Amino acid sequence: MEFTFLGTSAGTPTRSRNVTGLALAPSGPKPWYLVDCGEGTQHQLLRTRYSVMQLRAIFITHIHGDHTFGLPGLLTSASMLGRTQALDIIAPPQVQRMIQAVIENSDSSLSYPLNYLDSEAADFHWQDDHVAVTNVALSHRVPCRAYVFTERKLERQLLRDKLIKEGIPAGPDWGELQKGQDVLLDDGRLIRSDDYTQVPRLARRLIVAGDNDDPNLLAAASKDCHVLIHEATYTQDVADRVGPWPQHSSAEQVARFAEQAQLPNLVLTHFSCRYQSGHGGAPHINQLAAEAMQHFNGQLFLARDFETYCLNKDLTLTRQDDAAGQQPRPPES
Amino acid sequence: MEFTFLGTSAGTPTRSRNVTGLALAPSGPKPWYLVDCGEGTQHQLLRTRYSVMQLRAIFITHIHGDHTFGLPGLLTSASMLGRTQALDIIAPPQVQRMIQAVIENSDSSLSYPLNYLDSEAADFHWQDDHVAVTNVALSHRVPCRAYVFTERKLERQLLRDKLIKEGIPAGPDWGELQKGQDVLLDDGRLIRSDDYTQVPRLARRLIVAGDNDDPNLLAAASKDCHVLIHEATYTQDVADRVGPWPQHSSAEQVARFAEQAQLPNLVLTHFSCRYQSGHGGAPHINQLAAEAMQHFNGQLFLARDFETYCLNKDLTLTRQDDAAGQQPRPPES
Known part of the structure; x- marks a missing residue:
């Protein structure tokens, strides 16, 4: 199972990080799934091996614009490319209304059907031949979900x-x-x-969480889970200064949870744009890593755009070279 | 008067060309105006000296997604940056409905007022201290306008x-x-x-046209006009093969018009993504230039993303280095 970060910035894009999007593939680039679709996701995909033609389903964690504003462009571009295969959109009901309003008011049409599925339904469950997906309600300013992907095709x-x-x-x-x-x-x-x-190994399982200020809500889902991908918008000192309103997590908060849940791999993402990589006065992005490492003894990663990770059959997580080396990595700004 | 191309691709973005957007500034980066706002326009702006904080007005030529889908992200990012100054949006009425639906269905709000002005009103006219703007109805699949910008602040x-x-x-x-x-x-x-x-020189005037299959509609407006920025989606042979439905112009068609109208400067943009710059089998982007040059004897440019042009007081048009040299120009793909 592979996943590639298409965006790792919270709220607004920066020169080196787009807003949220994650491509997930059970094996190779087709089929694949998209989790969240911030503005510019279709642009990011042009620099990966993923094509909207092979996209099987889109999972939206919540309705905020940095997770959804890329949908109209991605959907209409797939139509201009001639897609005919139906596409599942798993999302809160407002997303359907947003897409329909945009299509109606832009003289657009789609060459393929969309199947909307309510991510907030009590009995939510989705699957294809490759993965089974459930979700977990999180705590944010609007209803938000974490998606739990479990591998289905195990060799006997x-x-x-x-x-x-x-x-x-x-x-x-x-x-x-x-x-x-x-x-x-x-x-x-x-x-x-x-x-x-007999099936000689465990099914690989990972959680892709949306925005959330209470990681403990993932305690039950984290059992038998091999990777947690979770936001860490702030360091704890900044989170304390900002106050509870945005309902985001600090690196410390997520790390403490991951340690308690004994998660072997934690990938942090969705960083406030105040964190940078230069030598100026801005807080350095590595502060988030340093803080998390104090509280988590498993394998820790801070995601960057275009990084691809592989959850191997032996349940180890490895970070691969940037997607196909198709572009020089821009400097952090 | 300066203008910078934020996107020069028709319909869908490519790795080197975004969908349509153009920044126009009477002098320096504030205030400035945006003509069209395809998805990713706010990302492109991060690589220029233009900030959404100093943006005075947005002019939308028509409702198609490659000219409008960047609006929700750009507007909400300006809000997250704390903008308080009102922003004028000159656009067809559907654009207001689109923006309102997206804001309502994404739990968004804006920290500043939007003033919507109907670009299709019969008596359309807009001005501030620096420019006066009128528009011209074009011929496209949906109502579409060209905006005519005329300098106002002339030295006596x-x-x-x-x-x-x-x-x-x-x-x-x-x-x-x-x-x-x-x-x-x-x-x-x-x-x-x-x-x-006395005012010792003419007011500078330029036309930024939207999608259009009949350049002759710009004949009257082209008098005393120093630059025409117009789409040239196809070469004539491709336009003939595609047929009239998309209602775009060929390079030949625009060049013939510009020659007849005696326009001194013509900048072509909005190229079909079939035209590339590599050595593969795809038609080369230079075919568009070659075709236009056969029919136009004025100064001709093919726009590229991040190129900045200056319409000088002596009415010459010069192309400057890429915006502030802030990024290496990506290879054409």
């Missing part, structure tokens, strides 16, 4: 000794069993795949 | 010989006359500025 291993011992002959039937299909033998026996195969 | 020269001859003493009164103020002398004479000063 045949229990060869058992098959041989019970006289089930090697051949195409074994192949069917390995694919998870039950098999009716010539002698009339029904052989269940689950009885003659 | 005193008619010194006449002043001396008529016994009007040098002093503060001369200064008032030069500013355009009439003066009541101590001896009771009312001296009119217009009678004792």
Whole structure:
């Protein structure tokens, strides 16, 4: 499972960080899913290997503009490229109203259907062949969700000794069993795949959280979860100065939660644009990392635009080179 | 008068060209005006010297998304920066509905008032201290306008010989006359500025046209006009293949018009993304220039993102270095 950050800035874009968007792919660039779609997401995609033509679904955490204003442009560009495949949009109901109003008032039309699914429905659940997705209600100024992606396509291993011992002959039937299909033998026996195969590893699971001032809401979902991607808009001192109104998390707050939940990997994102990487008077972005490291002993990353991470089958998380090296990384500003 | 291209691609962004936006400034970066606002315009501005804080008015040529989808992000970012000054939005009525729907459905609010002015009103006219703006109806799939910007602040020269001859003493009164103020002398004479000063040059005038398949509609407005900025989406052969439906102009069509109208300067923009600059199989962007040059003998430019042009007081048009050299120019793709 791979994910690529398309934007890591809170609220407004900077010269080196776009507003929020994350591309997630179960294996390779098709199909893939988009979580949040700030303005300029379609522009960022032009510098990755992801195409709107292979996009399967868009998951929106909440309605704020830095997570949604890229939707009209991305959707209409896909139409101009000739997309015909339906696209699922999992989002709060206002997002549908926003998209429809923009389309109506810009003489636009789409060459493919949109399937809107209410992310705030009590029984929310989405899946395709590759992933199963649930969500968790967070605490923000508007309803907001974290999406929990769990891998579905796990390879089965045949229990060869058992098959041989019970006289089930090697051949195409074994192949069917390995694919998870039950098999009716010539002698009339029904052989269940689950009885003659095993899945030798855990399903990979990651959480992509939206804006949130209470990471503890993710406690239950974090069990058996291998990566948490969570906002850390401020350091704690700035969060204290700003006060509770924006309802964002500090790096310390998320790190403390991740430590308590024993999460092996934490990726922080959605940084206030006050944090920079230069030598000027602005607070340095590394302050966020330094603060989080004081409270979290697992593997910690601060996301940057175009960084791609791989959650491997052995459940390790590795950061890859920037997407295809297609552009020089701009200096932080 | 300066103008900087923020986007020069038709329909969808490419890796080197954003969708349409143009910053226009009478002198220096404040105040300035924005003509069209495709998605990502606020991102482009971060690489220029123009700030949304000094933006005086936005002129929208027509409602299509590649000219309007950047509005919600630009407006809300200005609010997050604390803008309080009112902003004029000159646009078709649908733009107001679009902006209001997006703001309502994204929990947004603005810290400053928007003044909407209907660009399609029969008597449309706008002005501030620096420019007077009128518009011209074009021919496109939706109502579309060209905006005609005429300089207002012209320096007066005193008619010194006449002043001396008529016994009007040098002093503060001369200064008032030069500013355009009439003066009541101590001896009771009312001296009119217009009678004792002259404006030694023409007011600079330029046209920024929206999408349009009939450049001849600009014939009257092109008189005494020094620059025409017009779309040239296709070469003529491609326009013929595509057919009339998109209602765009070819380079040949615009060049023929500019020649007939005796326009001294023509800047082409809004190029179909099929035209590229590489050595692959795609048609080269220079085909558009080559075609236009066959039919136009004035000064011709093909716009690129971040290029700044200066319409000088002597009515020459010069292309400056890329905006402040703030970024390496990306390769054309």
